[in-house]
Amino acid sequence: MTNIVTIDNVEDLRAALFEHRCARESIGFVPTMGFLHDGHASLMRAAAAENDVVVASIFVNPLQFAPDEDLDDYPRDLVGDTALAREAGVHYLFTPVRDLMYPIQPVATTISVGGLSEGLEATTRPTHFAGVATVVTKLFSIVGQCKAYFGEKDFQQLAIIKRMVIDLSLPVDVVGCPIIREPDGLAMSSRNTYLEGADRTAAAVLRRALDAGVAAVDAGERDPQVVMSDMAAVIESEPLASLDYVAAVDAASLEIPSTLAGEIRLLVAAQVGRPRLIDNCGVRI
Numbered sequence: 001m002t003n004i005v006t007i008d009n010v011e012d013l014r015a016a017l018f019e020h021r022c023a024r025e026s027i028g029f030v031p032t033m034g035f036l037h038d039g040h041a042s043l044m045r046a047a048a049a050e051n052d053v054v055v056a057s058i059f060v061n062p063l064q065f066a067p068d069e070d071l072d073d074y075p076r077d078l079v080g081d082t083a084l085a086r087e088a089g090v091h092y093l094f095t096p097v098r099d100l101m102y103p104i105q106p107v108a109t110t111i112s113v114g115g116l117s118e119g120l121e122a123t124t125r126p127t128h129f130a131g132v133a134t135v136v137t138k139l140f141s142i143v144g145q146c147k148a149y150f151g152e153k154d155f156q157q158l159a160i161i162k163r164m165v166i167d168l169s170l171p172v173d174v175v176g177c178p179i180i181r182e183p184d185g186l187a188m189s190s191r192n193t194y195l196e197g198a199d200r201t202a203a204a205v206l207r208r209a210l211d212a213g214v215a216a217v218d219a220g221e222r223d224p225q226v227v228m229s230d231m232a233a234v235i236e237s238e239p240l241a242s243l244d245y246v247a248a249v250d251a252a253s254l255e256i257p258s259t260l261a262g263e264i265r266l267l268v269a270a271q272v273g274r275p276r277l278i279d280n281c282g283v284r285i
Protein backbone atom coordinates (compact mmCIF):
# COMPACT_ATOMS: atom_id res chain seq x y z
CA MET A 1 0.00 0.00 0.00
CA THR A 2 1.25 3.47 -0.84
CA ASN A 3 1.54 6.42 1.47
CA ILE A 4 -1.14 8.95 0.60
CA VAL A 5 -0.85 12.70 1.12
CA THR A 6 -3.98 14.84 1.12
CA ILE A 7 -3.45 18.32 -0.34
CA ASP A 8 -6.11 21.03 -0.43
CA ASN A 9 -4.25 23.85 -2.17
CA VAL A 10 -2.76 24.42 -5.60
CA GLU A 11 0.71 25.58 -4.50
CA ASP A 12 1.49 22.46 -2.46
CA LEU A 13 0.30 20.12 -5.18
CA ARG A 14 2.31 21.92 -7.86
CA ALA A 15 5.40 21.91 -5.61
CA ALA A 16 5.10 18.18 -4.93
CA LEU A 17 4.61 17.33 -8.59
CA PHE A 18 7.51 19.60 -9.59
CA GLU A 19 9.82 17.39 -7.49
CA HIS A 20 8.58 14.27 -9.25
CA ARG A 21 9.00 15.87 -12.68
CA CYS A 22 12.57 16.85 -11.80
CA ALA A 23 13.16 13.17 -10.99
CA ARG A 24 11.72 12.35 -14.45
CA GLU A 25 8.78 10.49 -12.93
CA SER A 26 5.56 10.13 -14.91
CA ILE A 27 2.25 11.32 -13.44
CA GLY A 28 -1.13 9.62 -13.67
CA PHE A 29 -4.23 11.65 -12.78
CA VAL A 30 -7.77 10.54 -11.88
CA PRO A 31 -10.37 13.32 -11.45
CA THR A 32 -13.45 12.34 -9.41
CA MET A 33 -16.29 13.78 -7.37
CA GLY A 34 -15.62 11.38 -4.51
CA PHE A 35 -17.81 8.83 -2.73
CA LEU A 36 -15.45 6.42 -4.39
CA HIS A 37 -16.32 2.89 -5.47
CA ASP A 38 -14.59 0.15 -7.40
CA GLY A 39 -15.19 1.95 -10.71
CA HIS A 40 -13.03 4.84 -9.47
CA ALA A 41 -10.53 2.36 -7.98
CA SER A 42 -10.14 0.69 -11.39
CA LEU A 43 -9.03 4.06 -12.86
CA MET A 44 -6.59 4.57 -10.00
CA ARG A 45 -5.16 1.08 -10.39
CA ALA A 46 -4.72 1.68 -14.13
CA ALA A 47 -2.95 4.98 -13.36
CA ALA A 48 -0.71 3.25 -10.79
CA ALA A 49 0.18 0.48 -13.24
CA GLU A 50 1.24 2.95 -15.96
CA ASN A 51 2.84 5.82 -14.00
CA ASP A 52 5.36 6.48 -11.23
CA VAL A 53 3.11 8.86 -9.32
CA VAL A 54 -0.70 8.92 -9.05
CA VAL A 55 -2.80 11.98 -8.25
CA ALA A 56 -6.55 11.73 -7.68
CA SER A 57 -8.83 14.70 -7.12
CA ILE A 58 -12.09 14.87 -5.23
CA PHE A 59 -14.16 17.90 -6.09
CA VAL A 60 -17.93 18.11 -6.33
CA ASN A 61 -18.01 20.67 -9.10
CA PRO A 62 -20.93 23.10 -8.73
CA LEU A 63 -20.55 24.27 -12.34
CA GLN A 64 -21.76 20.93 -13.72
CA PHE A 65 -24.94 20.77 -11.61
CA ALA A 66 -28.15 22.48 -12.69
CA PRO A 67 -29.98 24.41 -9.93
CA ASP A 68 -32.52 21.56 -9.55
CA GLU A 69 -29.87 18.82 -9.30
CA ASP A 70 -28.31 17.14 -6.25
CA LEU A 71 -25.25 19.36 -5.61
CA ASP A 72 -25.92 19.88 -1.90
CA ASP A 73 -26.97 16.25 -1.31
CA TYR A 74 -24.20 14.68 -3.39
CA PRO A 75 -22.80 11.87 -1.19
CA ARG A 76 -19.49 12.53 0.53
CA ASP A 77 -17.12 10.29 2.55
CA LEU A 78 -13.57 11.63 2.73
CA VAL A 79 -12.40 9.03 5.26
CA GLY A 80 -13.64 6.09 3.17
CA ASP A 81 -12.38 7.75 -0.04
CA THR A 82 -8.89 8.20 1.42
CA ALA A 83 -8.70 4.51 2.39
CA LEU A 84 -9.93 3.37 -1.03
CA ALA A 85 -7.56 5.70 -2.90
CA ARG A 86 -4.59 4.59 -0.79
CA GLU A 87 -5.44 0.94 -1.42
CA ALA A 88 -5.71 1.64 -5.17
CA GLY A 89 -2.22 3.17 -5.34
CA VAL A 90 -2.90 6.93 -5.14
CA HIS A 91 -0.03 9.05 -3.75
CA TYR A 92 -1.69 12.49 -3.69
CA LEU A 93 -5.34 13.19 -3.01
CA PHE A 94 -6.23 16.72 -4.11
CA THR A 95 -9.29 17.98 -2.22
CA PRO A 96 -9.84 21.65 -3.06
CA VAL A 97 -12.79 23.55 -1.62
CA ARG A 98 -15.16 25.44 -3.89
CA ASP A 99 -13.64 28.89 -3.27
CA LEU A 100 -10.20 27.59 -4.18
CA MET A 101 -11.38 26.31 -7.55
CA TYR A 102 -13.64 29.30 -8.21
CA PRO A 103 -12.20 32.25 -6.28
CA ILE A 104 -14.26 34.79 -8.20
CA GLN A 105 -17.93 33.94 -8.63
CA PRO A 106 -19.79 33.84 -10.88
CA VAL A 107 -17.10 32.31 -13.09
CA ALA A 108 -16.54 34.39 -16.23
CA THR A 109 -14.43 31.97 -18.26
CA THR A 110 -15.87 28.63 -19.29
CA ILE A 111 -14.96 25.98 -21.84
CA SER A 112 -17.55 24.61 -24.21
CA VAL A 113 -16.86 21.83 -26.68
CA GLY A 114 -19.11 22.11 -29.71
CA GLY A 115 -20.91 19.26 -31.44
CA LEU A 116 -20.17 16.41 -29.03
CA SER A 117 -21.74 18.42 -26.18
CA GLU A 118 -25.12 18.41 -27.93
CA GLY A 119 -27.76 15.69 -27.63
CA LEU A 120 -27.80 12.60 -25.36
CA GLU A 121 -27.00 13.84 -21.82
CA ALA A 122 -27.09 17.47 -22.90
CA THR A 123 -30.75 17.25 -23.91
CA THR A 124 -31.84 17.20 -20.26
CA ARG A 125 -28.61 18.68 -18.81
CA PRO A 126 -27.80 21.55 -21.22
CA THR A 127 -25.18 23.25 -19.02
CA HIS A 128 -23.56 20.07 -17.69
CA PHE A 129 -20.71 19.56 -20.15
CA ALA A 130 -19.50 23.16 -20.08
CA GLY A 131 -19.18 22.70 -16.31
CA VAL A 132 -17.29 19.43 -16.77
CA ALA A 133 -14.98 20.81 -19.50
CA THR A 134 -14.22 23.91 -17.42
CA VAL A 135 -13.32 22.03 -14.24
CA VAL A 136 -11.29 19.39 -16.10
CA THR A 137 -9.36 22.14 -17.90
CA LYS A 138 -8.63 23.77 -14.54
CA LEU A 139 -7.54 20.46 -13.01
CA PHE A 140 -5.29 19.73 -16.01
CA SER A 141 -3.80 23.19 -15.64
CA ILE A 142 -3.07 22.53 -11.95
CA VAL A 143 -1.68 18.98 -12.39
CA GLY A 144 0.19 19.71 -15.63
CA GLN A 145 1.53 17.13 -18.04
CA CYS A 146 0.06 13.75 -17.21
CA LYS A 147 -1.88 10.72 -18.32
CA ALA A 148 -5.49 11.22 -17.20
CA TYR A 149 -7.90 8.34 -16.65
CA PHE A 150 -11.65 8.56 -17.29
CA GLY A 151 -14.38 5.92 -17.25
CA GLU A 152 -16.32 4.85 -20.32
CA LYS A 153 -19.28 4.94 -17.91
CA ASP A 154 -19.59 8.62 -18.89
CA PHE A 155 -19.03 7.97 -22.57
CA GLN A 156 -20.09 11.36 -23.90
CA GLN A 157 -17.92 13.08 -21.27
CA LEU A 158 -14.93 10.96 -22.31
CA ALA A 159 -15.42 11.88 -25.97
CA ILE A 160 -15.72 15.58 -25.09
CA ILE A 161 -12.55 15.57 -22.97
CA LYS A 162 -10.56 13.75 -25.67
CA ARG A 163 -11.69 16.35 -28.20
CA MET A 164 -11.00 19.27 -25.85
CA VAL A 165 -7.43 18.07 -25.24
CA ILE A 166 -6.82 17.98 -28.99
CA ASP A 167 -8.47 21.33 -29.69
CA LEU A 168 -6.63 23.14 -26.85
CA SER A 169 -3.27 21.29 -27.21
CA LEU A 170 -3.37 20.32 -23.54
CA PRO A 171 -0.34 18.27 -22.43
CA VAL A 172 -2.47 15.32 -21.36
CA ASP A 173 -2.93 11.77 -22.65
CA VAL A 174 -6.55 10.82 -22.05
CA VAL A 175 -7.09 7.13 -21.28
CA GLY A 176 -10.59 5.61 -21.35
CA CYS A 177 -11.24 2.71 -18.96
CA PRO A 178 -13.97 0.03 -19.03
CA ILE A 179 -17.17 0.22 -16.96
CA ILE A 180 -17.10 -1.65 -13.64
CA ARG A 181 -20.43 -3.24 -12.72
CA GLU A 182 -22.23 -4.80 -9.79
CA PRO A 183 -22.86 -8.59 -10.06
CA ASP A 184 -26.35 -7.98 -11.54
CA GLY A 185 -24.93 -5.72 -14.27
CA LEU A 186 -25.75 -2.32 -12.73
CA ALA A 187 -22.90 0.07 -13.57
CA MET A 188 -21.25 1.30 -10.37
CA SER A 189 -22.04 4.92 -9.58
CA SER A 190 -21.87 7.15 -6.53
CA ARG A 191 -25.55 7.92 -7.12
CA ASN A 192 -26.49 4.22 -6.72
CA THR A 193 -26.52 5.02 -3.00
CA TYR A 194 -29.85 6.79 -3.66
CA LEU A 195 -31.44 3.50 -4.85
CA GLU A 196 -33.73 2.08 -2.21
CA GLY A 197 -35.55 -1.26 -1.93
CA ALA A 198 -37.14 -2.47 -5.15
CA ASP A 199 -35.56 0.39 -7.11
CA ARG A 200 -32.14 -1.19 -6.62
CA THR A 201 -33.28 -4.45 -8.26
CA ALA A 202 -35.13 -2.56 -11.00
CA ALA A 203 -31.99 -0.53 -11.83
CA ALA A 204 -30.41 -3.57 -13.51
CA VAL A 205 -32.91 -2.93 -16.34
CA LEU A 206 -30.44 -0.50 -17.94
CA ARG A 207 -27.94 -3.29 -18.50
CA ARG A 208 -30.71 -5.54 -19.84
CA ALA A 209 -31.71 -2.83 -22.32
CA LEU A 210 -28.12 -2.63 -23.57
CA ASP A 211 -28.02 -6.44 -23.83
CA ALA A 212 -31.19 -6.32 -25.96
CA GLY A 213 -29.53 -3.79 -28.26
CA VAL A 214 -26.42 -5.93 -28.61
CA ALA A 215 -28.56 -9.02 -29.27
CA ALA A 216 -30.45 -7.20 -32.03
CA VAL A 217 -27.19 -6.13 -33.69
CA ASP A 218 -25.75 -9.63 -33.28
CA ALA A 219 -28.87 -11.00 -34.96
CA GLY A 220 -28.12 -8.81 -37.99
CA GLU A 221 -30.24 -5.69 -37.34
CA ARG A 222 -28.60 -2.63 -38.93
CA ASP A 223 -31.39 -0.06 -38.55
CA PRO A 224 -30.53 2.07 -35.48
CA GLN A 225 -34.22 2.96 -34.96
CA VAL A 226 -35.12 -0.73 -34.61
CA VAL A 227 -32.25 -1.38 -32.20
CA MET A 228 -33.25 1.70 -30.19
CA SER A 229 -36.89 0.63 -29.99
CA ASP A 230 -35.82 -2.84 -28.79
CA MET A 231 -33.78 -1.16 -26.04
CA ALA A 232 -36.59 1.25 -25.13
CA ALA A 233 -39.07 -1.64 -24.87
CA VAL A 234 -36.93 -3.26 -22.18
CA ILE A 235 -36.84 -0.06 -20.09
CA GLU A 236 -40.58 0.46 -20.60
CA SER A 237 -41.26 -3.11 -19.35
CA GLU A 238 -39.91 -2.10 -15.92
CA PRO A 239 -42.63 -0.16 -14.04
CA LEU A 240 -40.14 1.44 -11.64
CA ALA A 241 -38.03 2.87 -14.48
CA SER A 242 -38.84 5.91 -16.53
CA LEU A 243 -37.02 6.17 -19.86
CA ASP A 244 -35.04 9.32 -20.66
CA TYR A 245 -33.31 8.22 -23.87
CA VAL A 246 -31.83 5.30 -25.73
CA ALA A 247 -29.38 5.76 -28.57
CA ALA A 248 -27.35 3.73 -31.03
CA VAL A 249 -24.61 6.08 -32.23
CA ASP A 250 -21.35 6.10 -34.10
CA ALA A 251 -18.75 5.80 -31.29
CA ALA A 252 -16.61 8.67 -32.64
CA SER A 253 -19.19 11.26 -33.74
CA LEU A 254 -21.92 10.27 -31.23
CA GLU A 255 -24.43 10.73 -34.06
CA ILE A 256 -27.10 8.23 -35.05
CA PRO A 257 -26.02 6.86 -38.45
CA SER A 258 -28.50 5.91 -41.16
CA THR A 259 -27.16 2.35 -41.04
CA LEU A 260 -25.20 0.77 -38.19
CA ALA A 261 -21.60 0.05 -39.19
CA GLY A 262 -18.13 0.07 -37.61
CA GLU A 263 -17.74 1.05 -33.94
CA ILE A 264 -21.19 1.62 -32.46
CA ARG A 265 -22.05 2.76 -28.93
CA LEU A 266 -25.39 1.92 -27.37
CA LEU A 267 -26.43 4.33 -24.62
CA VAL A 268 -29.33 4.50 -22.19
CA ALA A 269 -30.53 6.92 -19.51
CA ALA A 270 -33.47 6.34 -17.18
CA GLN A 271 -34.84 7.50 -13.87
CA VAL A 272 -35.19 4.67 -11.37
CA GLY A 273 -36.66 5.94 -8.11
CA ARG A 274 -34.65 8.97 -7.05
CA PRO A 275 -31.53 8.78 -9.24
CA ARG A 276 -31.27 9.27 -12.96
CA LEU A 277 -28.95 6.49 -14.17
CA ILE A 278 -26.86 6.17 -17.33
CA ASP A 279 -25.11 3.24 -18.95
CA ASN A 280 -23.62 2.27 -22.30
CA CYS A 281 -21.72 -0.43 -24.13
CA GLY A 282 -19.81 -0.85 -27.35
CA VAL A 283 -20.60 -3.13 -30.26
CA ARG A 284 -18.49 -3.57 -33.38
CA ILE A 285 -20.03 -4.44 -36.71
Ligand code: AMP
Binds near residue numbers: 034043154180181
Ligand atom coordinates in the same frame (compact mmCIF):
# COMPACT_ATOMS: atom_id res chain seq x y z
P1 AMP B 1 -17.43 10.83 -10.89
O1 AMP B 1 -16.89 10.74 -9.50
O2 AMP B 1 -18.81 10.28 -11.04
O3 AMP B 1 -17.25 12.18 -11.51
O4 AMP B 1 -16.53 9.85 -11.76
C1 AMP B 1 -15.13 10.02 -11.81
C2 AMP B 1 -14.58 9.12 -12.90
O5 AMP B 1 -14.89 7.76 -12.60
C3 AMP B 1 -15.18 9.40 -14.29
O6 AMP B 1 -14.15 9.32 -15.25
C4 AMP B 1 -16.19 8.29 -14.44
O7 AMP B 1 -16.47 7.96 -15.77
C5 AMP B 1 -15.47 7.16 -13.73
N1 AMP B 1 -16.42 6.13 -13.32
C6 AMP B 1 -17.55 6.31 -12.59
N2 AMP B 1 -18.21 5.14 -12.46
C7 AMP B 1 -17.48 4.20 -13.12
C8 AMP B 1 -17.63 2.80 -13.35
N3 AMP B 1 -18.67 2.14 -12.89
N4 AMP B 1 -16.68 2.17 -14.06
C9 AMP B 1 -15.61 2.85 -14.56
N5 AMP B 1 -15.40 4.17 -14.36
C10 AMP B 1 -16.32 4.84 -13.66
